[in-house]
Amino acid sequence: MGFSSLSCISSNLCFPTNSHRLKGFNASSLSSSYGFVLEFDEKIQSLKKTSICACMAPPRDFRPPEADGVSPTKKFNDGVAGENVRSVSDHMMDDSNVLIECRDVHKSFGEKDILKGVSFKIRHGEAVGIIGPSGTGKSTILKIMAGLLAPDKGEVYVRGKLRHGLISDEELSGLRIGLVFQSAALFDSLTVRENVGFLLYENSKMPDDHIADVVTETLAAVGLKDVENRLPSELSGGMKKRVALARSIIFDSTKDTIEPEVLLYDEPTAGLDPIASTVVEDLIRSVHISNDDEVGKPGKISSYVVVTHQHSTIRRAVDRILFLHEGKVVWQGMTDEFSTSTTPIVRQFASGSLDGPIKY
Numbered sequence: 001m002g003f004s005s006l007s008c009i010s011s012n013l014c015f016p017t018n019s020h021r022l023k024g025f026n027a028s029s030l031s032s033s034y035g036f037v038l039e040f041d042e043k044i045q046s047l048k049k050t051s052i053c054a055c056m057a058p059p060r061d062f063r064p065p066e067a068d069g070v071s072p073t074k075k076f077n078d079g080v081a082g083e084n085v086r087s088v089s090d091h092m093m094d095d096s097n098v099l100i101e102c103r104d105v106h107k108s109f110g111e112k113d114i115l116k117g118v119s120f121k122i123r124h125g126e127a128v129g130i131i132g133p134s135g136t137g138k139s140t141i142l143k144i145m146a147g148l149l150a151p152d153k154g155e156v157y158v159r160g161k162l163r164h165g166l167i168s169d170e171e172l173s174g175l176r177i178g179l180v181f182q183s184a185a186l187f188d189s190l191t192v193r194e195n196v197g198f199l200l201y202e203n204s205k206m207p208d209d210h211i212a213d214v215v216t217e218t219l220a221a222v223g224l225k226d227v228e229n230r231l232p233s234e235l236s237g238g239m240k241k242r243v244a245l246a247r248s249i250i251f252d253s254t255k256d257t258i259e260p261e262v263l264l265y266d267e268p269t270a271g272l273d274p275i276a277s278t279v280v281e282d283l284i285r286s287v288h289i290s291n292d293d294e295v296g297k298p299g300k301i302s303s304y305v306v307v308t309h310q311h312s313t314i315r316r317a318v319d320r321i322l323f324l325h326e327g328k329v330v331w332q333g334m335t336d337e338f339s340t341s342t343t344p345i346v347r348q349f350a351s352g353s354l355d356g357p358i359k360y
């Protein structure tokens, strides 16, 4: 299984690993829990590309949904998607702000039809949660959005441009997309500094001491200090998730253009105690453009999507929710509407009841 041409880690997805500055790096340094990262690598290693990063300034007239004084709740109805979904009317939202759109996406694995026509838009400035029962395809749709999996049918548009298949050179689309894996996916044999700065060590011309400074600054942004020389095995689960978050938000500060970035988090608080979950939820918020990070600097992430089962994460870290069930978006609405919705499937999921449309 090759790691020579491309590797996938928790951030910025794919990048060449031919020019290792990090001598300690090798694929086997990934712990066994990162199997699916390796699986992806195998699937996409034939791709040749130098970087998925591309630059395009955010729309000049961009304002987050809340910024115009109109409650986001008023903009999105309590629509039920899929067969019963009322999609958000285009005239209610400016489509020039759409960063990622999934349109009628289908995906099967063997005989199993997992996604059966999923459609939604992620706009600049949004904080969106994807929820739904286990095995309903939440991680699958994240991977499709990230360009690590191709839909069997339907389309993914990135800043209005149709993505063909997987990530590839011709679709540099004006958007960086980072995927933060549930496992944190740190390289066991590399220090925290090397893990966080991995992309820059491997993919930029920045001198090592400059990278070290940027790493320290980025770690501070997620509330970590004096951990640069530690190995992942010397960190708690919550710290590992913070390191993974730092790795996903680091960027080449020598570039002129700030690249809009969408982060896709796959169950970022799974396995954490309630307080550690709150810390991670607040960090996810803090790196978003509408907030300030841990050291008071403006967040850089344009939009993010969180797949989660945790109610605290739904309440604390996202503004809008897409509810996926049996391969379709069956409900979407704002977070406050989720807790008050009378839609049976939402009530069942919110209460954890065994009675309702979801059968186990």
Ligand SMILES: Nc1ncnc2c1ncn2[C@@H]1O[C@H](COP(=O)(O)OP(=O)(O)OP(=O)(O)O)[C@@H](O)[C@H]1O
Binding pocket: 109, 110, 114, 132, 133, 134, 135, 136, 137, 138, 139, 140, 141
């Ligand atoms: N590469 C793959 N090959 C075969 N089946 C797959 C693959 N990836 C996902 N699946 C299957 O697709 C279904 C959906 O998986 P997915 O991980 O997207 O669900 P999920 O909603 O994120 O689940 P959970 O909440 O339990 O994490 C599952 O039945 C899973 O086993």
